[in-house]
Amino acid sequence: MKHTLSVLVENKPGVLVRISGLFARRGFNIDSLAVGETEDPMLSRVTISVDGQDQPIEQVTKQLHKLINVIKITDLDPNSSVTRELVLIKVHATSETRSEIIQVVEIFRAKIIDVSASTLIVEVTGTKDKIEGIISLLRPFGLVEVVRTGKIAISRGRKRT
């Protein structure tokens, strides 16, 4: 099972390298990782998705907790949280294919943010399914580049993540 760990950390130099180093050292694999400042500039949030199949998620969280700069870890329940990822897709476009691509973009409520003679850049936000969906539909046109932010997540309702 995939887990989304939301890790609240002190916003200090070296914290990210401690986290990534820990994953490497303990043989845990990271699917994606996203970092950013929170509402409190002293704190950052790291959202890590990991596969619980290959590694006991309990060991991962316990080891993370041992890092002095880690304040709180939440293993987000997919039913009570929302997750999003932002992706920029540069796709090959000719005068013949351009309108077809635009149709796909509209179906996915994505945006075209750059146009050149031979390419389009598509911006899409969404869940993993939506993103995989649009990528697979755009692939036949020729993907030039795909850049993803990694997943971020927040818990629903009043509860803090």
Place this chain on the structure above:
Amino acid sequence: MKVAAKVMMEIFKNEGVEVVFGVPGGQVMPLYDALMDADLLNVLTRHEQGAVHAADGYARASGKVGVCIATSGPGATNLVTGIANAYMDSVPMVAITGQVRRPVVGTDAFQEADTFGITLPVVKHSYLVTDEHELPRILHEAFYLARTGRPGPVLVDLPGDVATALIDYDPDNPPKLNLPGYKPTVKGHPRQIREAARALAEAQKPMIYAGGGIIISEASDELRELAAYAHIPVTTTLNGKGLFPEDDPLSLGMLGMHGTRYANYAMTNCDLIFAVGVRFDDRATGKVETFAPGAKIIHVDVDPAEIAKNLAVDIPIVGDAKWVLGSLIDELRKLDPSPERHLPWMRQVEDWKQAHPLPLREDPDGEIMPEFVIRKLWEVTKGEAIVTTEVGQNQMWAAQYWLAKHPRRFISSGGLGTMGYGFPAAMGAKLARPDLTVVDIAGDGSFQMTSQELATCVSYNIPVKVAILNNRYLGMVRQWQELFYDKRYASTCIECQPDFVKLAEAYGAQGFRATRPDEVEEVLRIALASDAPALMDFRIKREANVWPMVPAGSAISDMLGGGEA
């Protein structure tokens, strides 16, 4: 405003630092200058590895935080082995390294190394000081982190220009620590403790498996009380030696790869393991799949990540061993378990003990056997000395034959297995406990890795004793080659060695040699009686092996050699 290096001396004082070990260099000159006027002992070692192991030995013998200092670049990298060693064995330590001046950090300046990065996987925590005004808080945090929870080494990397900056510090009003993510659990969960008490009272075949965590937590008395009250046999890990008196009838000595047969048989056949302050290391458990197959496991540790790391646990208890044991004894008294409840088990354990004692071999050629030296050393010191060890056969013989009676008096590199550890660690231990005899039980190979610290011992008159069990081999590796590589002794024969007696004398220490069993006791008596550092070169049977032994990856009940009777 005061110079930061001077402030550091005030902080050392505030934190109770009595001694620091280190080697100076460009980026720590301000610190050394301040040390000249500080009210503490500043020990100059001959190599930074000596400094860090000495700080470690001091910490293990005293329970206080050990402090070592090295300059940037090579000084700092020379500390790395010792920091990793302290990390593996949870030793409280603050390591202070010089760093190049802030404006040139990251430019490959002279003697720049990324000490913070290099040590990241082997520290409990680390700091690179970038703002001089944060230095007091950081240094206080470093000491606090090093000694609390599961202790460990904390590194403070200090650019040279931070040490000379002017800062404010009021020793009566030190800055508040800022560690929002750090809250070690002390009190165990009461329901889990009650459940553990019930399991202990009901078990038919209980065992206590205890380790270094008990010593760190100063919980030996509680553990002794529990074992005596509930009448349960005790086996310990290497780093647990001394938490329970090994001459007590309930003691089964050390378990694992070179443990006693009776400890390993008892662990394999018991129905309940009360594990406390241990981490189910592979040297203790052997093949985990076959470890104690019929046993329910209670595991007490202050570090939640140790629980269920290597093995599933039935009753996990996160908490400080001293606190947990205290309240467990109270719970157990309420249950008032009958002493009769597990008599057949106690008889069985006693039978194993009688049937498989550790061998006390006599050599047909009349050469010195290593266990003879260790037993004589025990007799001469009445088992009251602090023993440190090197790594290899010497370490395992010491573990087997030195019956440790007190906590903090058996000091050995358990997790990392660092050759060269024992001698500098003995120096540190002697400074912590000048009232006790301190002996490094050494191998000739290991001793040569840090023997330069003889100069340190002589110059500060630290009267440490070194007992080399000299087999002119890298003996433990040779033993494995004998058993598993067809006696092909690749790179393990080290016949070219200094005359250790002359080496000791060359440094101004005393040197003695014994080549026959009848010389052993006299050498021990003379060397231990002197108030100078002294080295004893015991020429032992060259190919003596450590028995019994569990081959790597086997069940701990599958032992080779030693007391099969």
